[in-house]
Amino acid sequence: GAGVSQSPSNKVTEKGKDVELRCDPISGHTALYWYRQSLGQGLEFLIYFQGNSAPDKSGLPSDRFSAERTGGSVSTLTIQRTQQEDSAVYLCASSSRTSGSGYNEQFFGPGTRLTVL
Amino acid sequence: AQKITQTQPGMFVQEKEAVTLDCTYDTSDPSYGLFWYKQPSSGEMIFLIYQGSYDQQNATEGRYSLNFQKARKSANLVISASQLGDSAMYFCAMREGAAEYGNKLVFGAGTILRVKS
Numbered sequence: 709g710a711g712v713s714q715s716p717s718n719k720v721t722e723k724g725k726d727v728e729l730r731c732d733p734i735s736g737h738t739a740l741y742w743y744r745q746s747l748g749q750g751l752e753f754l755i756y757f758q759g760n761s762a763p764d765k766s767g768l769p770s771d772r773f774s775a776e777r778t779g780g781s782v783s784t785l786t787i788q789r790t791q792q793e794d795s796a797v798y799l800c801a802s803s804s805r806t807s808g809s810g811y812n813e814q815f816f817g818p819g820t821r822l823t824v825l
Numbered sequence: 826a827q828k829i830t831q832t833q834p835g836m837f838v839q840e841k842e843a844v845t846l847d848c849t850y851d852t853s854d855p856s857y858g859l860f861w862y863k864q865p866s867s868g869e870m871i872f873l874i875y876q877g878s879y880d881q882q883n884a885t886e887g888r889y890s891l892n893f894q895k896a897r898k899s900a901n902l903v904i905s906a907s908q909l910g911d912s913a914m915y916f917c918a919m920r921e922g923a924a925e926y927g928n929k930l931v932f933g934a935g936t937i938l939r940v941k942s
Contacts, residue, residue, distance in 0.1 A: 741929060751916065751932035764929060799870065812920070813860070814930060816870035 710734065712817035714800050720823045721790055729785040729820045733802030740783050741803075741814060742767075742775060746796035754798075757783060790824045797821050828852065829919050829933035836938050838907045845892070846902040846936045848917030858920040859900040860930065861891065865913040873915075876900055907940045914938075 713732040721727050733740050742754040753767040757777045768774070772791075777783040787794055801814040830849045838844035850859065861873040876884045876891045884891040892901040904911055914937050918930040 743930075750934050751918075753929040753931065756929050767929070797868065801870075812858070813872050813875060815872070816862075818869055 712800055712802050712815055714798075714817040714820050716820060717818065718821045718823075720825065722825050723792060724789055726786065726788045727790055727822065729787075729798050729822070731783045731785070731800030731802075731817060733781065733783070733800070734804075734815055735781075737802035737804050737815075738780065739803045739812070739814075740777060741801040742783070742785050743799045743801065744796045745799055745819070749796075751799075754785070787822075790822075792824050795822055795824045827933075828921075828931045829917050831917055831933035831936050833936045834934070836936055838904075838911075838938065838940055840909060840940055840942050841906055843903060843905045844907055844938065846904070846915050846917075846938065848900045848902065848933060850898050850900060850917075850919050852898075852919065852921050854921045856921075856923045859891070859893070860918045860920070861889070861900075861902045862916045862918060863911075863913045864916065864935075870916075874902065904938075909940050909942060912938060912940045 715730045740757040743751055744754055745751045755762055755775050756764040759780045760777050772788045775785045797819040799819045800817045803812050803814045828851050832847050857878045859876045863871045863873055874884050874886045874889045874891050876893045883893050888905045890903045914935045916935045917933040920928050920930055922928045
């Protein structure tokens with residue numbers, strides 16, 4: 709398909725376990741973003757990739773959270789030693805880099821719903 | 826201070842009528858962009874409309890228009906001729922800085938819109 713895809717769509721894990729969430733952006737999109745949507749905090753930015761580098765990691769809530777992107781395409785968000793407060797929907801978005809015009813619209817994936825028991 | 830404020834947690838509108846969803850923003854950056862996204866119960870984030878800080882005219886996209894009042898720092902979404910399918914959560918978001926830098930989006934808390942038949 710042509711859109712952003714994420715897997716798994718749902719993930720239930722036990723407290724203390726590690727989880728990996730995957731995002732496959734739109735082909736050719738150089739920018740990739742992770743956001744988290746939870747009832748208490750709304751939609752929060754986590755990290756931004758331009759190519760394989762992450763110039764903005766300011767939204768990662770703790771050192772238990774990490775992300776990488778390889779080949780300028782697929783990204784993986786890893787949460788170590790999950791806690792119940794990590795329960796949320798994790799959204800990935802991608803966009804194409806513009807140069808002085810356009811608005812760099814972000815296209816969102818369907819999200820991964822993470823539940824930590 | 827909140828960067829994006831949506832003061833209406835929920836709104837009702839009669840089918841075929843117009844509705845305005847409020848959004849105010851706060852930034853000192855002269856270059857910014859304002860976005861509206863729709864999130865139906867399915868969870869996907871759907872881009873609706875964009876307004877750049879240097880745009881002279883209000884943005885329009887079909888039944889959606891953005892009432893941009895720069896001096897008041899407001900970017901209200903107007904939906905004309907509401908349809909039952911417009912029932913969803915609506916988010917206002919801001920990108921600070923120029924588009925080509927792929928900056929993150931900061932989201933408001935959202936407004937739930939219910940269209941009545």
